[in-house]
Amino acid sequence: MALKVPKEKGEAVRKILLEKGYLDISLKVGRSDKHLLFPVLSEDAENIGCELVEDDFEERALAETDYRSLAHVPGELKELLPTSFDVIGDVGIVKLPEALLPYAKQVGEALRQVTPRLRTVALDKGVKGELRVRDLEVIAGDRSTETTHLEYGNRFLVDPAKVYFNPRLANERRRIASLVKQGEVVVDMFAGVGPFSIMIARYALPSLVVAVDLNPDAVEYLKRNIELNKANRVVPYEGDARQVVFDVPCADRIIMNLPHSALDFFHDALTRLKVQGTIHFYHICERDQAGQVVKDLIADAKGMGVMLKAKRIEELKTYSPSMSVFSVDFVLVDWC
Ligand SMILES: C[S@@+](CC[C@H](N)C(=O)[O-])C[C@H]1O[C@@H](n2cnc3c(N)ncnc32)[C@H](O)[C@@H]1O
Known part of the structure; x- marks a missing residue:
């Protein structure tokens, strides 16, 4: 606001x-x-x-000195206090090292003091399971973690304790939307609450965006977000993308935002892509292995009779000291 x-x-x-x-x-x-x-x-x-x-805003760097002095934690632990955290709507999500866990509440209160728009602060205990849901524990403020997140003018209703949502992908979603040509059929295989699908429907002119997710809570939020953003070209599907891709039209563009296991779905996705179509593939791996993974996928595709080209490879974000999330745009050049 x-x-x-x-x-x-x-x-x-x-x-x-x-x-x-x-x-x-x-x-x-x-x-x-x-x-x-x-x-x-x-x-x-x-x-x-x-x-x-309504508008989107850039975060100011956390007022580190104020926040450190405000947090009631033992002096020797102050240097372990995190210097950044994620914000989804009015919910702050913070990771803490082991030594600070007994002081989580104090950290949460200090963050709310320096960031007044945070209604709630939750401790991030990691993303878990096939549905990639974050294990969150509220440490300060309101108990409810349901919120509305604003991204490039789109409004996403989301409960980060029930469904996956990553506010750091806003620019990547906008980039993909800018590539979509009029009349395209887009399949968003792992759509979550719909941020890629809705961004595309709002910023491009696709004929259809099929948005699939296995998590019933995500599909419930997806349906509400389609309404909230009047993104009528997005059609929600609850189910396993591995099957749903065969129940919907072949695509000009397929989005595969399941970085831990998208590899397992690549073969099926490829068989549903039109000639000159694009797959936006997200993958987590050791930084020095990314090139090899891409080469292997191109070789596998050749074995299937598909000539595939990696048009763009980008290291999107760091995942661990040696691993990163990569974004690769593959184009199906032709059947050989
Ligand atoms: C990393 S999240 C991405 C969500 C969304 N694209 C975003 O940017 O917020 C991956 C999503 O894939 C869903 N998922 C996992 N396995 C699936 C499957 N076999 N078929 C469809 N969706 C699946 C999860 O429920 C989760 O919402």
């Missing part, structure tokens, strides 16, 4: 917002040609006499 203020009134309005406690100091102020966009914590800010609008 932002207050849209003409630039010449910016300084005066900023002072009032600060005095009244409306300004969200954890986010950077946005700018357009003639306006400043102040991130605000309450709709009451509108009473100042400016327009309230």
Whole structure:
């Protein structure tokens, strides 16, 4: 939520917002040609006499010194305090080293103090199982972890304790949407609550986006998000993508965002891709193995009679000291 203020009134309005406690100091102020966009914590800010609008904001770096001094943890553990955390809607998600676990509540409270828009802070105990759901424990604030996350103007209703959602993939989703051509059939094999599918439906002109997920909670949120964003070209399917890909039309583009096990589905996906179609493939592996994995997939495809080309390979994010998540765009050149 932002207050849209003409630039010449910016300084005066900023002072009032600060005095009244409306300004969200954890986010950077946005700018357009003639306006400043102040991130605000309450709709009451509108009473100042400016327009309230929806917008995305960049996080400010955590005010590390304030946060360290605020957290009631033994002095010798202060240097272990995390310097970053994820935010989904108004839920903060933080990982802690073993030694800080007894002080999780104190860390959560300190984070809420320096980041006022956090309604809840939850401890991240890792992503688990086939459905990739995060094991979360609320350590400060409200008990509910259901929230609405804003991403490039899309609204995603999500409960990160029940379904997978990664706010760090926003730019990757926007990149994929920018590649989609008019009339394409897109299959999002591991759609979750729909962030790739809905971004594509909102920013491109596909004829159909098939969004599949095995987690019934994810499909429930996906349906609500389709409505919330009026993304009518997205058709939700609950089920195993391995089967669903054979029940839906062949695709111009297939998204495979299941980095731990997408390899197991690659063969099936390839048989459902049109000539000149693209697979967006996400894979976690040792950093020095990524090139070999891509070569092996191209060789396997050749064995199937498919000429495949890796058009783009990007190291998307670090997963562990030696492993990363890679994003690969494969194009099916032709059948050989
Ligand atoms: C890493 S998450 C990605 C979710 C979504 N694309 C996103 O960016 O937020 C992978 C998703 O695949 C789903 N999943 C796991 N195995 C599946 C299968 N065999 N068929 C369909 N979906 C599956 C999980 O439930 C989870 O929502």
